[in-house]
Amino acid sequence: MGDLQAQDLSLASIERRSLFRGFGALLASSLLTTEAAAQQVESGLVKRDFTAQELKGEPAVFDPAQRGNFDLDSDVGNRLATLKATNNLVGKTSYVAMFSRVYLGPQGRGGAAIHGHLGLWTWRLQWPDPKEYPDTPKGTVVQRALFTGIILDPWKFQPARTVYNPYLKKNVEASDSLFAESYLIFPTGGGRSIDRPQFMDSPEQQAARRNAHLVWGDKLSIFLAGLFQNEGPAQPRMDGSIWTSDYRQIMDPKVDLVTTDYNFAGLMRAWERPWIGVGKDDQAQLLWNVKGTKLHSVDDFPQVVRKYLVDKYPGRV
Numbered sequence: 124m125g126d127l128q129a130q131d132l133s134l135a136s137i138e139r140r141s142l143f144r145g146f147g148a149l150l151a152s153s154l155l156t157t158e159a160a161a162q163q164v165e166s167g168l169v170k171r172d173f174t175a176q177e178l179k180g181e182p183a184v185f186d187p188a189q190r191g192n193f194d195l196d197s198d199v200g201n202r203l204a205t206l207k208a209t210n211n212l213v214g215k216t217s218y219v220a221m222f223s224r225v226y227l228g229p230q231g232r233g234g235a236a237i238h239g240h241l242g243l244w245t246w247r248l249q250w251p252d253p254k255e256y257p258d259t260p261k262g263t264v265v266q267r268a269l270f271t272g273i274i275l276d277p278w279k280f281q282p283a284r285t286v287y288n289p290y291l292k293k294n295v296e297a298s299d300s301l302f303a304e305s306y307l308i309f310p311t312g313g314g315r316s317i318d319r320p321q322f323m324d325s326p327e328q329q330a331a332r333r334n335a336h337l338v339w340g341d342k343l344s345i346f347l348a349g350l351f352q353n354e355g356p357a358q359p360r361m362d363g364s365i366w367t368s369d370y371r372q373i374m375d376p377k378v379d380l381v382t383t384d385y386n387f388a389g390l391m392r393a394w395e396r397p398w399i400g401v402g403k404d405d406q407a408q409l410l411w412n413v414k415g416t417k418l419h420s421v422d423d424f425p426q427v428v429r430k431y432l433v434d435k436y437p438g439r440v
Contacts, residue, residue: 170301172439173269177305180249182214183264191376198311199262201333206308208345208368209417210248210266213379218440219244220428221385221415224277227290227393230406235289237399238297239275241282241432242415243424244268245440251307262310265317271439272300273432282431290407291400298398301439343370349389356403362389362411380419387413 185203190212194200203212210217221242228234247267251259274297276283285294305317312332327350335346349362364387372378389411393401401407418424421440424433433440 171303172301173267173303177267177303180247180252180265180267183212183248183250184214185212187376190379191374193374195336196333198332201336202308202310202312204336204343204373205334205345205347205366206248206264207373207381208343208366208383210246211380211419212248214248215380215419217244217246218418218421218424219246219385219415220418220424221387221413222275222280222427223387223411223413226410226412227288227399228408228410229290230408232290234410236277237288237409238283238286239277239280240272240413241275241428242270242272242300243428243432243440244270256307259307260310263314264308266306266308267303268305269303269439270300271432271436273435274299288400293400295398295400299436301436338370339367341370342367343373357392357395359408360391362387362391364388366417381417382419382423383417385413385415385417387411387415389413 189203190207193204193207195204206212209219221240221244223240223242224236225238225240226234227237245268249265249267251263251265256263256265274283274286275281276286283297285296287293288295306314307317308314335348337344337346344365344367347364347366349360351358351360364385367384367386368381372381391409391411393399393407393409394403394405396409399409416425421429421433
């Protein structure tokens with residue numbers, strides 16, 4: 124639950140940025156005003172599915188020796204552990220099912236919950252086509268990322284066609300999220316978006332390369348932070364996520380598919396979701412509070428995801 128990048132970026136920001144920009148909703152282009160259409164293009168949430176080119180890529184299946192016993196303090200080991208926690212290393216499709224509540228914060232005024240959200244990322248890691256990406260280092264992967272999401276009432280958490288905007292003091296028509304992005308992820312950290320270069324990492328992120336991590340009892344938590352440094356109307360733009368898995372499963376090369384708990388918080392400008400009705404010259408912000416789980420089978424999806432999201436968009440799973 125986005126989203127959505129050609130500067131060098133840490134793996135952390137690539138994964139989180141995709142998650143962050145994926146949350147929220149889109150207006151169908153036929154319903155957009157000129158201003159809203161421009162905002163949608165600038166925010167990068169262009170409605171689309173996977174292309175035939177994206178679907179035909181070779182799944183990224185790593186050597187068994189690279190699937191566990193990671194040195195989390197090394198560039199390569201940290202990156203592989205992050206890929207196993209957030210995706211997988213055996214070429215399978217990964218899903219991140221999530222729900223969230225979004226708060227609208229007008230400048231100088233009290234905030235309020237504006238909508239809930241139910242979302243699903245569909246992720247596939249592929250080896251890059253050498254003809255398409257001739258200069259990528261060995262071990263680079265392409266992440267194909269498809270996002271599908273619907274808007275919920277912020278109090279009842281039921282699908283909603285309209286939600287009340289307390290800032291504008293009127294109901295606004297909600298819109299689903301249907302888009303896709305692709306990324307290059309390099310073997311020692313860093314990478315770039317194939318689709319768009321909107322944001323840059325802080326110098327500290329670019330220098331660190333490795334993701335922060337913490338062993339919490341029998342769990343391993345990997346911290347990803349998007350502290351974007353570009354200037355422009357989208358700022359301030361920042362987010363943080365925590366991916367928590369069973370430590371032994373992450374480290375065990377014989378365990379291929381690991382269920383991971385996902386927590387996320389993010390801050391962005393309200394105008395980046397045009398359907399909310401806030402103009403680009405307005406300083407109002409959105410605060411995202413998200414909970415989710417990375418899974419590898421539709422059978423494991425929470426019932427609410429199957430009922431309200433998969434049944435509505437079965438072709439995007």
